[in-house]
Amino acid sequence: MDNEQVIRTLYDVQQILKQFGIFVHLGHRIWDIELMFEELKKIHNAKLIDDKVFKSAVLVLKREHRYEENNLKHERGI
Numbered sequence: 001m002d003n004e005q006v007i008r009t010l011y012d013v014q015q016i017l018k019q020f021g022i023f024v025h026l027g028h029r030i031w032d033i034e035l036m037f038e039e040l041k042k043i044h045n046a047k048l049i050d051d052k053v054f055k056s057a058v059l060v061l062k063r064e065h066r067y068e069e070n071n072l073k074h075e076r077g078i
Contacts, residue, residue: 013036020048
């Protein structure tokens with residue numbers, strides 16, 4: 001894992017997972033984000049990515065999850 005890799009988008013997180021042969025597509029973006037987080041934790045716990053990469057990726061996933069939650073609330077008129 002390139003320690004200089006900049007992680008700013010969900011696509012960047014997908015590319016990290018892809019390096020380990022992990023492709024996530026469940027059909028709903030929020031579910032994808034949640035599963036990506038679980039897979040990222042497993043990779044980090046196995047010491048395959050460092051703390052800096054993990055923390056950056058988690059921040060992106062949290063931001064995207066909040067965005068999707070807000071969209072769902074808006075669609076439902078909440």
